[in-house]
Amino acid sequence: MSGRRIPDATVERLPVYLRVLHDLATTGQGTVSSEQLAEMAGVNAAKVRKDLSHLGTYGTRGVGYDVDFLSFEIASRLGLASETAVAIVGMGNLGRALANHAGFRDRGFPVSNLYDNDESKVGTEVAGHVIQHLDELGAVAKADIGIGVITTPPEVAQDVADRLVQAGVRAILNFAPIVIAVPAHVTLRKVDLTHELQVLNFYQQREGADAATQPDGSAAWLREI
Amino acid sequence: MSGRRIPDATVERLPVYLRVLHDLATTGQGTVSSEQLAEMAGVNAAKVRKDLSHLGTYGTRGVGYDVDFLSFEIASRLGLASETAVAIVGMGNLGRALANHAGFRDRGFPVSNLYDNDESKVGTEVAGHVIQHLDELGAVAKADIGIGVITTPPEVAQDVADRLVQAGVRAILNFAPIVIAVPAHVTLRKVDLTHELQVLNFYQQREGADAATQPDGSAAWLREI
DNA sequence: TAGATTGTTAATCGATTAACAATC
């Protein structure tokens, strides 16, 4: 059944499936089973079928899914039929790296505007774009920026978010390591690099602790005392 | 009750709480209620108390949590008592930006090694480190690298992951837009920038559709035909 | 027809949340 509301957990996996389907299309494979798609996406087959069932009944029993057709349907659901312009605010190391990241343009997210509040940077070029002053953000027509990316220091991130919202931006990707607040109609996601390292650290350490735990539940290091 | 196993969802939030607690410590605030911590972390108070209850009973009824003490306990659980060295493989735009990212060192994750397979880059310096050839990865003693970061093109990401695992690295953060496989004892996380934009695009678009949906359930655009 | 594979059901598991007794 092609239910109306797609679960959040499923939405998170759609880009992964799309990526795999593109790879399959490149190799010329015409159809794919949930089994193979699952294998390549790093999930299990039941989850793939359940996820896809939320989009519609696009598979053929006994055969699988048509790679191109499924690819198109997922892209449509993700709203990738048209390009979405991206503005990056904060031209430090990360901001410049993202501005130069070819993957954005290639995947339908061309970088259209770069901003900073540092006068020495304003007017210089990065990745073919002249850096504008943050104050010019309001001059952009509402529809011109689909997604705002924040790569500023945390101290100014909330202010930048406010300005983006004021300028009509309704989707924000925040790289600044701070919790920012936006109105309900704005979609916010964050990428916190240190956060990733800390969580990795936790599981790595726990894995080690588990490995050192004996069947009787006592930790190995206790024996070394 | 300080249960042994911390739920994944809680682990994901611990770094956020830690960040907030550090900010509070900086302002000199001695104790914090679950209410305030929740507000600052962007979650609800019941979730904060539930999360913290998995670590132990560190709060005081009627008072709240001691900022420094709780901060220390969370940091301990995340394994942040000692530093964890980070190696970055792939010295493109993103790799160089991460190498220069001061936030890593400041948070206990000093960048210790940089690698690339491009001979023209090997031997040059980035952020005070000489870039080494990928082939030298195996020469690193097991304990020297705590976390490997992959910022290569997707085509070589799996090979790089294999080499990191071979070199004894047990935690990997993958920025290459491809699903990579690692042995069970290795912890893997990924950051896919395009993925983030695609998911943002989905919700932004759906938000628009929701706004255009009338109370009776019909979409607004139907009326415009 | 026989084999393959989907789409869906239902059981299970984990996460969220409100409510409140415990207690500082």
Add this chain to the structure above:
DNA sequence: TAGATTGTTAATCGATTAACAATC
């Protein structure tokens, strides 16, 4: 003691998974 706030319970919700009838 009275007010505040935790830690825990229990209800609810959403996600995962195995199993299998439907069907190509």
